[in-house]
Every structure is written in structure tokens, then in C-alpha cells.
Amino acid sequence: MRLSRYLLPLMKESPADAQIVSHKLMLRAGLVRQTAAGIYAWLPLGLKVLRNIERIVREEQDRSGAVEILMPTMQSAELWRQSGRYDAYGPEMLRITDRHDREMLFGPTNEEMVTSLFRDAARSYRDLPRTLYHIQWKFRDEVRPRFGVMRGREFLMKDAYSFDMDEAGARHSYNRMFVAYLRTFARMGLRAIPMQADTGPIGGDLSHEFIVLAPTGESDVFYHANWDASAEPAEVDFDDAAALQGVVDGYTQDYAATDEKRDEAREAAAGNALRQSRGVEVGHIFYFGTKYSASMGLAVQGTDGTRVNPHMGSYGIGVSRLVGAIIEASHDDRGIIWPDAVAPYAVGLINMRVDDAGCTAAADDLYARLQAAGIETLYDDRDERGGAKFATMDLVGVPWQIVIGPKGIEKGVVELKRRATGEKVELSADDALARVRG
Incomplete structure (x- = not known):
């Protein structure tokens, strides 16, 4: 691409409201421009980086055995009432009434919609296990959008959803995504630490956030010093449950937790090796059992003829947020240093x-x-x-x-x-x- 024909509106100085490095550099390097609070237009250079990140995410999802679909941005409020989350989700959900007075919402996540789709498609144990994913824009009406694409209101997200017959199968699906995430972030030149995390409004009792350490990160995190030299994940057969569990166990044997899930006993055991930092969340995975399948009437015929509510998990990666996270982890006083795999141009x-x-x-x-x-x-x-x-x-x-x-x-x-x-x-x-x- 000839620069004389390109759209690359550079800025010599950072805007006064840009507080962190990634926000400053994304504006100065002409990757994005803000159009409203927490909402950004992606300009040619930024869009190329976004698409490269999306490509890597898609390749690793496909490799793990997940199947891609595409769900709409607008959802019916009725689906969320079926799960009991419509009133509980909070003001971050953008609620809309259409011209026929039907209540709609701009999707902040897709557990309800994917559950309803699978409910209409699956009949028996032969239809499971399945993991479905899509890469789609989301909207969460943050009360204080800030830090550019790191905490915006509109963002591009990969979200996947697994369906299994029992807890053992669901944990295998969880481990598939755990390892797929390790591979995804390593390919982007990032060291993302899987940390025990709070499940929040998604629900369930098993959750990990994948955190990139950065001084300007939004969260306090605590981890064992061994994570400072963590290795890339080894090649593994995604169908080999024991091998996958071994990788996950190997990565979680050293303590790492977000502020909400601190473990005083494990921190005491770490002693002088305990580290505290700030971090940026780039991925979050959940196992939540039958929370959505049971409440929304998703049941399939089991091997003994009885009806079974599938066990589910959900798995998110902030695709647009990763652009900022990579810059936070890879820059100097002259500008951005793109890893080869995501660079807009070689x-x-x-x-x-x-x-x-x-x-x-x-x-x-x-x-x-x-x-x-x-x-x-x-x-x-x-x-x-x-x-x-x-x-x-x-x-x-x-x-x-x-x-x-x-x-x-x-x-x-x-x-x-x-x-x-x-x-x-x-x-x-x-x-x-x-x-x-x-």
C-alpha cells in the first residue's frame, strides 16, 4: 500500500483525555477515532491489526474442535427472562423497544441465545458434545468508558459455548478452551497468565481469567514468581482428556489469582515468591453446569432414555481489547512494536x-x-x-x-x-x- 494513497491520520501529540499508553498510541498512530463515548471507528491500519488477531483466534478455535456460527447483535428480552437474567444483569445492558413495542436488547453476551438455538437443534446424546463460537460485536453500557478500546462500550468479542452430557465432559471441554487460549495468546507474542477468577453475572463455580501483566492494567493480580518465566504450551491432542488435564494442571500448579479470588493459604505458601501487579484481562472462561439449560428447557435424551440437561461452559476473548493489550505489552518511547503475527504490514x-x-x-x-x-x-x-x-x-x-x-x-x-x-x-x-x- 502506497502511503500517499492511504488513510493514516497521525497525531503529533496525545489527546488530553488519553490516559494509558495503548489509548495514546492508537490515536497517534491513526488506528482508531472516537465517535462517541466508548465507541470507536476502526481506521485502515487498526482494522488490519484487528483482522489479524481475529484470524489467529479463529484458527485456534477451529483447531480445538469448536464450530463457528454467527448470532445477531440484537436479542429478544424474552430469552433473557427465560434464564432469569433480564432484570438481574444491570444497567450495562442496553435495552430497546422496537416499533411494535417488543422489548429488545443489544447483546452483551450470548448464553441465552446460543442455548435457545441448541435447544431447537439437539435431540439426544448423539448430538453432544458440541462447542459453538462466533466473533461478533457486543455492547455494554459502561458507566465510565475509559482507556480507549480497553474499556469501551462497543467491542468485538469471540464467545464460545460448550454443551456436554455431564460434568466430566464439560470439564474436558473447559480444558480444551484453556489450552486453546494458551496457544492463541502465545501466537500473538503475549504471556497471558490463567488466573482463578470470579464468575460474576455469567454464573458457575469454575472460572479463569487470562491476564497480561501491564502497569496500567485495570485489575490487581497476585501470582507466584514462576509465572515470570512461563513456557509456551506443548503440542497436545485435543481429544486426549488426560493429556489436556495434564497441561492444565501444569499451568495451574503455581498460584495466580485476581483480587476477588485471593487465597491467603496459597499466598502464604508462596512466601517471598509472591508477586503483585496490575493486569489486563484478555480472555475469560467459565463452567456453569446446567444453569442455562435447566432454566431454558434445553434437555436431550440420554443413553438410558431419560431426559438430561446438558452441562455448559462459555469462553470469551476480547478481540478488539487485544489490540490495546498487545500495545501495552509491546511499545517504546517512539511508538508501537507489533509482533510479526498481528502486524498490519510486515x-x-x-x-x-x-x-x-x-x-x-x-x-x-x-x-x-x-x-x-x-x-x-x-x-x-x-x-x-x-x-x-x-x-x-x-x-x-x-x-x-x-x-x-x-x-x-x-x-x-x-x-x-x-x-x-x-x-x-x-x-x-x-x-x-x-x-x-x-
Whole structure:
């Protein structure tokens, strides 16, 4: 993409109401623009990052055996009355009356709707287990939306829902998602710690939040020092219940809990290894038994002919929130440092002198070769000072930068810079292409 044809409204200074790093940088780098309190438009650069995160989430959900559907944003209040949550949920739910005086709501979550869909589709134990997921916009009318996309009112979320015949099956489904989440966040370059957490309005008695440590995080968290060097999850067969349980046990043997679920005995046992920090929640998983299936009349025929209410769990990932969380975990004083897997472009190509025919010819040629190789490239072909171009590429955080200037052309080299380390090297255009291709 040529920057001269792109929509990238950069800001030199952070707005006064931007309090945390991710909010400041998302505005300065032209990823989003606020349209109302807690509601944001996603501009081209931000949308590409959002879609890359969504792709990774989808791939790991599919790999775990979950099946994708798409549920609407608007829901009937009647569904929520069936579960008993309509009046209990609170003012965060945006309630609406349509032209026929039917009560509707903008969905904050989808337990009721997915339960009703499965109730109409499942007949017997042969239809279970199943895990259904979708990636859809949600709305929660936060009383004080703040911190940009980290605590907005409208947000993109992956929510999945599992249906099993009994508790043992439901815990296996829970473990599938536990491990899928570990893989998902590791692929994005994040160290997300699964912490014992409160179930809140979702319900149930088993829950983990996946927390990314960040000084500006919204929650106080407590954990054993061993988590500072946690490893990526090993490959595992998602159908092997014992192997999955082993991974989950291995990850939960060291203490980690949110403020609401602190355990004084385990904290005392940790001794000097106990750590306190702030954290950002990027995922939350729940097992809540038959809370929704029983209240909403979901029952299937069991192997002995009796009617059984399936055991359920729900599993959320804040897709749009992850954009902010990644920035909180990966930035410096010059701007964003995108991990390769989620970066909007792999390469930032800088033509230092657009008024120099040799520079422009060399830059255009390399741009064409990068495109032919399938390497997404942001090509700064603007008539701007070199310093402004360097600052732009550092701010938007593209992993590789290739600089083409008159002096380099004379020597037959380009400059290749790795954004994360700042390492710079001069090499031929062919070698630079080979390096960024990996």
C-alpha cells in the first residue's frame, strides 16, 4: 500500500483525555477515532491489526474442535427472562423497544441465545458434545468508558459455548478452551497468565481469567514468581482428556489469582515468591453446569432414555481489547512494536528522495518484488522529510523497515532495520528481501 494513497491520520501529540499508553498510541498512530463515548471507528491500519488477531483466534478455535456460527447483535428480552437474567444483569445492558413495542436488547453476551438455538437443534446424546463460537460485536453500557478500546462500550468479542452430557465432559471441554487460549495468546507474542477468577453475572463455580501483566492494567493480580518465566504450551491432542488435564494442571500448579479470588493459604505458601501487579484481562472462561439449560428447557435424551440437561461452559476473548493489550505489552518511547503475527504490514519501505529518479525507480522496483512475494508492505512514497518518514514507521510499529536513499544506491545497498531491536544493517536489495521473507 502506497502511503500517499492511504488513510493514516497521525497525531503529533496525545489527546488530553488519553490516559494509558495503548489509548495514546492508537490515536497517534491513526488506528482508531472516537465517535462517541466508548465507541470507536476502526481506521485502515487498526482494522488490519484487528483482522489479524481475529484470524489467529479463529484458527485456534477451529483447531480445538469448536464450530463457528454467527448470532445477531440484537436479542429478544424474552430469552433473557427465560434464564432469569433480564432484570438481574444491570444497567450495562442496553435495552430497546422496537416499533411494535417488543422489548429488545443489544447483546452483551450470548448464553441465552446460543442455548435457545441448541435447544431447537439437539435431540439426544448423539448430538453432544458440541462447542459453538462466533466473533461478533457486543455492547455494554459502561458507566465510565475509559482507556480507549480497553474499556469501551462497543467491542468485538469471540464467545464460545460448550454443551456436554455431564460434568466430566464439560470439564474436558473447559480444558480444551484453556489450552486453546494458551496457544492463541502465545501466537500473538503475549504471556497471558490463567488466573482463578470470579464468575460474576455469567454464573458457575469454575472460572479463569487470562491476564497480561501491564502497569496500567485495570485489575490487581497476585501470582507466584514462576509465572515470570512461563513456557509456551506443548503440542497436545485435543481429544486426549488426560493429556489436556495434564497441561492444565501444569499451568495451574503455581498460584495466580485476581483480587476477588485471593487465597491467603496459597499466598502464604508462596512466601517471598509472591508477586503483585496490575493486569489486563484478555480472555475469560467459565463452567456453569446446567444453569442455562435447566432454566431454558434445553434437555436431550440420554443413553438410558431419560431426559438430561446438558452441562455448559462459555469462553470469551476480547478481540478488539487485544489490540490495546498487545500495545501495552509491546511499545517504546517512539511508538508501537507489533509482533510479526498481528502486524498490519510486515515491511515499511521508505523512499528517502521521491524527487530523485534513481531512488524512486529502485523503491518502486523493490515494492513490486515485495508484493509479488506476498509480503504486505507499507510504502512511504510521500514527499516528506526523511525524519518524518522514520518517525512514522517507528510510530506505527511495522516489524521491518527498508530504507532506500541516494547514498545507498551508489553503494548498491539498502538499509534494513528491525523495529523491535533497532538493529540496522546495510545489504543488497536481494538479501533484504530474503531476510524479511524469513
